[in-house]
Amino acid sequence: MCALGKPLNKVFEDLVKGNHGGVWAPVFDRSGSILKEQGLDAGNAWRIALEESAAALPLDHEDLDLLMDFGEMLGKSDREMQQAVLNMEKEKLSAMEQKAKEAAETTGRLYRNLGALLGAAAVILLI
Amino acid sequence: MDRANGTGSLGRISSYLPDRIKRVVDRISPAIASRLEELRINAGLPLMGVFGGFDRFIAEDGSFADRPEEAFIVGREEVEELFYRLCEHSVYAYQEDIARGFLTLRGGCRAGICGRVVYQGQTIRGMKDISSVCIRISRELKGCAEEVFPFIRSGRHDIFNTMVISPPRCGKTTILRDLCRIISTGSEKADFAGLRTVIVDERSEIAACWRGVAQNDCGPRTDVLDGCRKHDGIEMALRGMSPAVIVVDELGSRQDAESVKMAWNAGARIVATAHAYDIGDLKERLGFGMLIGKGGFERYVVLGIREGRRWIKVTDAYGNQLYRNDQAPGMHDGILGMHGHRAEAVGAAESQAACAAEA
Numbered sequence: 001m002c003a004l005g006k007p008l009n010k011v012f013e014d015l016v017k018g019n020h021g022g023v024w025a026p027v028f029d030r031s032g033s034i035l036k037e038q039g040l041d042a043g044n045a046w047r048i049a050l051e052e053s054a055a056a057l058p059l060d061h062e063d064l065d066l067l068m069d070f071g072e073m074l075g076k077s078d079r080e081m082q083q084a085v086l087n088m089e090k091e092k093l094s095a096m097e098q099k100a101k102e103a104a105e106t107t108g109r110l111y112r113n114l115g116a117l118l119g120a121a122a123v124i125l126l127i
Numbered sequence: 128m129d130r131a132n133g134t135g136s137l138g139r140i141s142s143y144l145p146d147r148i149k150r151v152v153d154r155i156s157p158a159i160a161s162r163l164e165e166l167r168i169n170a171g172l173p174l175m176g177v178f179g180g181f182d183r184f185i186a187e188d189g190s191f192a193d194r195p196e197e198a199f200i201v202g203r204e205e206v207e208e209l210f211y212r213l214c215e216h217s218v219y220a221y222q223e224d225i226a227r228g229f230l231t232l233r234g235g236c237r238a239g240i241c242g243r244v245v246y247q248g249q250t251i252r253g254m255k256d257i258s259s260v261c262i263r264i265s266r267e268l269k270g271c272a273e274e275v276f277p278f279i280r281s282g283r284h285d286i287f288n289t290m291v292i293s294p295p296r297c298g299k300t301t302i303l304r305d306l307c308r309i310i311s312t313g314s315e316k317a318d319f320a321g322l323r324t325v326i327v328d329e330r331s332e333i334a335a336c337w338r339g340v341a342q343n344d345c346g347p348r349t350d351v352l353d354g355c356r357k358h359d360g361i362e363m364a365l366r367g368m369s370p371a372v373i374v375v376d377e378l379g380s381r382q383d384a385e386s387v388k389m390a391w392n393a394g395a396r397i398v399a400t401a402h403a404y405d406i407g408d409l410k411e412r413l414g415f416g417m418l419i420g421k422g423g424f425e426r427y428v429v430l431g432i433r434e435g436r437r438w439i440k441v442t443d444a445y446g447n448q449l450y451r452n453d454q455a456p457g458m459h460d461g462i463l464g465m466h467g468h469r470a471e472a473v474g475a476a477e478s479q480a481a482c483a484a485e486a
Binding site: 006007008011035039041045076078079081082 | 215217218252253
């Protein structure tokens with residue numbers, strides 16, 4: 001069967017079966033089963049699955065909103081348009097990843113400086 | 128003969144329908160629902176059913192409405208929702224089907240779609256802004272060709288090249304599908320062993336493959352080339368599958384006729400259908416002349432409707448009648464004697480007038 005012809009519920013199912021899901025496996029699994037059993041559209045299935053797994057995912061509100069918007073586009077257009085949506089989403093995620101890295105670096109430097117300061121203070125107090 | 132289970136087919140399509148439309152369809156009485164051939168769902172227009180060739184508006188309580196304003200009106204968003212459901216919320220997975228204007232559904236039903244057609248150069252790339260959907264209920268009438276089969280069998284291991292002809296909506300494809308099933312399965316009653324068969328199913332109507340699996344019983348020795356153009360499919364079948372019989376629906380072009388000739392030269396038998404009122408009409412059509420007469424099709428199964436009753440006859444290549452039944456079994460005979468809006472114009476009369484002339 002042509003892989004391009006797979007409907008979304010099968011795609012999600014195969015991602016989980018093939019261990020390609022990683023930390024996202026529960027989201028894929030749940031999205032696939034909602035699509036198959038409840039007949040909801042992909043956007044709603046994806047949103048419900050994300051909301052249910054949100055606590056277990058290292059994401060803030062901004063990240064979740066972006067992913068939910070992405071779900072709204074799933075399955076609603078032809079291959080070329082879906083590819084364009086995926087490319088756009090990848091670019092957005094890369095930008096957010098970069099921002100998160102910079103934030104982690106800045107925060108890390110701050111904590112390192114704070115640590116040194118506290119260490120110095122403790123030494124001063126002990127003297 | 129297994130009577131087609133119309134309500135069963137309706138049950139299969141009802142899972143695709145948006146809630147409001149599903150409620151209306153569920154309210155149609157089972158006796159009427161079993162005659163439903165098509166459900167026509169147009170944005171902003173009345174919900175309409177086609178029953179035995181007669182179209183009727185459907186009211187919110189599932190009864191027939193005489194006037195459009197009394198009927199259940201379908202919302203634009205409902206057509207959109209229906210379209211996404213038919214595509215399993217995965218438009219990309221069905222884009223080739225959408226470009227061809229129809230989707231084959233689980234269970235063998237078909238949904239024709241209309242909307243804004245998108246071109247890429249000279250080729251249709253897809254469709255958007257879907258405005259209407261016509262769900263055609265699949266009716267598999269197992270056994271409906273048993274009566275005619277002995278007349279197309281030419282031995283325990285062979286059949287005659289056979290053409291099924293009729294005007295639209297007289298049941299050509301239904302007969303063709305059952306002939307295919309019998310040819311592939313074999314028949315003790317007709318002392319026929321069964322032959323390797325390939326269906327070239329350009330419009331996915333014979334086998335009605337859904338995700339690669341035939342939804343209709345076409346026999347155990349049957350391979351299906353689904354969605355394949357007839358002239359490509361006949362050549363592919365001959366090269367790769369060594370069929371004894373090739374089954375094709377709706378021959379129409381000169382190229383189709385040349386492919387049939389090629390199959391005959393390769394020793395395969397052909398069972399085909401074509402739109403025509405009679406053999407004479409067929410002869411005049413582009414390319415068909417070479418398939419008729421000496422060295423052409425050897426049997427003709429001709430179908431029609433007269434005064435609401437289906438008839439069927441079999442002739443040989445010279446027009447000699449071998450079989451006739453004026454009350455063909457298992458087929459529709461009009462919707463309980465009722466007449467619908469535009470009924471004569473839409474389906475029945477077109478067929479009746481033509482077929483009556485033929486008969």
